[in-house]
Amino acid sequence: MTAPIVPILPETIALAAEILSEGGLVAIPTETVYGLAADAANPEAVARLYEAKGRPRFNPLIAHVSSWEMAEREAEFSPLARACAEAFWPGPLTLVLPARAEGRVSDLARAGLETLALRWPKHRAAAALIEAFGRPLVAPSANRSGHVSPTRAEHVAEDLGERISLILDGGPCDVGMESTILGFHDGEPVLLRPGGLATETISARLGRSVQPYSGQAGINAPGQMKSHYAPRARLRLNATAPEAGEGFLAFGPFVPGDLSLSTSGDLVEAAANLFEMLRSLDTQFERIAVSPIPGTGLGEAINDRLERAAYREAG
Numbered sequence: 138m139t140a141p142i143v144p145i146l147p148e149t150i151a152l153a154a155e156i157l158s159e160g161g162l163v164a165i166p167t168e169t170v171y172g173l174a175a176d177a178a179n180p181e182a183v184a185r186l187y188e189a190k191g192r193p194r195f196n197p198l199i200a201h202v203s204s205w206e207m208a209e210r211e212a213e214f215s216p217l218a219r220a221c222a223e224a225f226w227p228g229p230l231t232l233v234l235p236a237r238a239e240g241r242v243s244d245l246a247r248a249g250l251e252t253l254a255l256r257w258p259k260h261r262a263a264a265a266l267i268e269a270f271g272r273p274l275v276a277p278s279a280n281r282s283g284h285v286s287p288t289r290a291e292h293v294a295e296d297l298g299e300r301i302s303l304i305l306d307g308g309p310c311d312v313g314m315e316s317t318i319l320g321f322h323d324g325e326p327v328l329l330r331p332g333g334l335a336t337e338t339i340s341a342r343l344g345r346s347v348q349p350y351s352g353q354a355g356i357n358a359p360g361q362m363k364s365h366y367a368p369r370a371r372l373r374l375n376a377t378a379p380e381a382g383e384g385f386l387a388f389g390p391f392v393p394g395d396l397s398l399s400t401s402g403d404l405v406e407a408a409a410n411l412f413e414m415l416r417s418l419d420t421q422f423e424r425i426a427v428s429p430i431p432g433t434g435l436g437e438a439i440n441d442r443l444e445r446a447a448y449r450e451a452g
């Protein structure tokens with residue numbers, strides 16, 4: 138049986154909380170992408186979640202919270218981390234912080250690390266569900282491991298419908314790109330994953346530059362597998378025009394039959410469209426050519442996802 142797709146209502150939030158408290162899996166909308174939620178404190182539920190996604194066990198999960206109280210029970214905030222959270226939470230930012238002994242997130246969800254990735258999502262349904270549930274929910278993107286992240290309830294149903302209990306439908310995701318992940322090293326913010334909050338925006342707000350991740354001691358970026366957001370089709374990046382047989386993903390003006398991430402060249406709009414358009418071209422073509430995308434603002438995260446989607450293991 139495939140999971141029902143239900144609208145966001147007080148009754149469906151209550152039903153979702155009940156399923157989660159019994160160790161079940163529920164897909165939820167967030168402002169970034171749809172997440173597959175489980176009780177972070179229940180190792181059996183977390184194991185079921187890894188199994189449903191087909192995710193390698195060593196890849197740790199983000200714990201989602203809905204209040205400062207909940208966040209501070211799980212992790213230690215340095216003054217800089219606190220300033221960062223106050224500037225951008227709730228929102229598309231995940232912070233990797235030292236986990237606290239009193240925290241409830243299971244070791245399995247953290248994949249045994251001493252640190253915990255924490256996020257306070259802005260989406261009203263996600264926040265309402267965490268609030269109703271009363272403790273953190275782990276929620277990786279609601280796709281099978283290696284597939285393109287879902288930005289609509291229907292995408293979740295296609296990928297995971299047979300393996301989960303319920304899909305809460307919040308419509309298309311506003312940001313359309315996973316959260317930006319920051320760690321801290323020697324008092325400096327370090328970018329572990331570019332995402333839906335532009336690195337420049339963080340630097341400007343904190344008044345200090347965000348360092349690139351370069352294997353700093355004590356920080357793991359286990360999610361940095363090269364092939365990750367893989368469509369079935371082969372991707373050719375920085376293409377000025379499609380070749381015969383290729384689907385074309387443009388940035389800027391486009392011709393009928395192609396798709397454009399943003400006809401006006403707006404990177405925020407492009408981020409919101411990226412996964413959905415990749416999915417759509419993937420169903421129609423064996424090969425997809427993609428226009429060059431500027432590397433500024435959300436273009437950093439868009440290019441990161443495109444490079445991963447284009448990567449193929451040698452042989």
Ligand code: TXA
Binds near residue numbers: 170197278318330361
């Ligand atoms: O926008 C998002 O972040 C979405 C929505 C649903 O909230 N979630 C998401 O989760 O993208 P996921 O599991 O697909 O990606 C989580 C990333 C992984 O790359 C993982 O390796 C990294 O976070 N991560 C988790 N815990 C970590 C830790 N302690 N240290 C370093 N990286 C960590």
Ligand code: MG
Binds near residue numbers: 277278286
């Ligand atoms: Mg993912």
